[in-house]
Amino acid sequence: MTASLRSVAARAGVSVRTVSNVVNDFPHVAPATRAAVQAAIAELGYRPNLAARQLRRGRTGAIGLVVPEVHSPYFSQLASVIVRLAEARGLTVLIDQTEGDPERERRLLGGSAFGVDGMIVSPWSLDVAELARTDTVPLVLLGERSGRSALDHVGFDNVAAARDATAHLVAVGRRQVAAVGTQPHLTNDTGRQRLEGYHQALHAAGRTPDPRLEVAVRSLHRADGVTAMTSLLDGPVVPDAVFCFTDELALGAIRALADRGLRVPEDVALVGFDDIEDGRFSVPTLTTIAPDKEQIAAGCLDTLAARILDPSAAGQEVVTSYELVVRESTGGR
Numbered sequence: 001m002t003a004s005l006r007s008v009a010a011r012a013g014v015s016v017r018t019v020s021n022v023v024n025d026f027p028h029v030a031p032a033t034r035a036a037v038q039a040a041i042a043e044l045g046y047r048p049n050l051a052a053r054q055l056r057r058g059r060t061g062a063i064g065l066v067v068p069e070v071h072s073p074y075f076s077q078l079a080s081v082i083v084r085l086a087e088a089r090g091l092t093v094l095i096d097q098t099e100g101d102p103e104r105e106r107r108l109l110g111g112s113a114f115g116v117d118g119m120i121v122s123p124w125s126l127d128v129a130e131l132a133r134t135d136t137v138p139l140v141l142l143g144e145r146s147g148r149s150a151l152d153h154v155g156f157d158n159v160a161a162a163r164d165a166t167a168h169l170v171a172v173g174r175r176q177v178a179a180v181g182t183q184p185h186l187t188n189d190t191g192r193q194r195l196e197g198y199h200q201a202l203h204a205a206g207r208t209p210d211p212r213l214e215v216a217v218r219s220l221h222r223a224d225g226v227t228a229m230t231s232l233l234d235g236p237v238v239p240d241a242v243f244c245f246t247d248e249l250a251l252g253a254i255r256a257l258a259d260r261g262l263r264v265p266e267d268v269a270l271v272g273f274d275d276i277e278d279g280r281f282s283v284p285t286l287t288t289i290a291p292d293k294e295q296i297a298a299g300c301l302d303t304l305a306a307r308i309l310d311p312s313a314a315g316q317e318v319v320t321s322y323e324l325v326v327r328e329s330t331g332g333r
Helices: 005-012 016-023 031-044 050-057 073-088 102-109 128-133 158-171 190-204 222-233 247-259 293-309
Strands: 062-067 092-097 118-121 139-142 152-156 177-182 214-216 241-244 269-273 287-291 317-320 322-325
Touching: 005 016, 005 031, 016 031, 031 073, 062 073, 062 102, 073 092, 073 247, 073 293, 102 118, 118 293, 139 293, 152 158, 152 293, 158 177, 158 190, 158 241, 158 269, 158 287, 158 322, 177 190, 177 222, 177 247, 214 222, 222 241, 222 247, 241 247, 247 269, 293 317
Parallel strands: 062 092, 062 118, 118 139, 139 152, 152 317, 177 214, 177 241, 241 269, 269 287
Antiparallel strands: 287 322
16 A cells, blocks of 8 residues: 555654645755654655646656766765655656867756756856856755855865864874875866865874875866876975875775885875775775765755745855765775
8 A cells, every 4th residue: 555644644753734844845944853754754645746846836856966977876875865755755857968079068057958846956067156046946066166156055164074184184293294185177166175175184293295196187086087197206306195085096096006016004195085995895995085975965965945935035155064084095994
């Protein structure tokens, strides 16, 4: 038998009206109550009558998720969490990728490619000024940006996270700490913010950043990590530690070091960023910055729901958490 609103309400210990409020994404529901209702929905397999609800509300019941790369482990893992949490809210998620192409970002931001009620977007090429001018469906930005605007934004403090990653390398006794991952060809602020945090940690340790230890990359993949690490090993200043701006770059760097007969962390310590699953099974396992993907996904969905209900509201800035996870690549376990 199909679960009903009443059976969900009984399981969660709330009223039918409260269940309806959660299913319809009303923002004024206590977090603990919302979580209890969502757990009951998942346990009972409740599925709202989307067709009737959409006709009443003049909505599709679908949202768009636009990311730079679907194949990126970080974005694929985050997309999986967003889909799971959205499904519990009776929403369908349509996913597309831009590969950082500005024209594709502009087209997808119009929403016409989806026909959706709102969109969660991680732009790489369009800056905040152009995004603010886009005549689009309700929009939440995912990731990094500089400055404030009328747009909603969900992300964590990249500068602080990069500072913590670099400070950890300094704390374990490394002297020549390199940074791999800036992307000057993109308007996306990720690389610049992480480089700023790297600089702050070095200054705090009484050190002057050395441009010879800062390596730009075309993309953020394993092959780019191999190339960047090889250039550092062949350069005038050989590092004894590297802060890589993604885990994929760090995994590539580990391969390059192994090819040269160097040991991690004995010869070169490494810290990555993103806490992708591969880093937990690499040899050695990878120390990394772990963004709270559950918190990011929930923040995006909550913020988008509020924006759909009130398109004229002021833009929200939602800052989520992260942690430094110490593993074998810097001497941990």
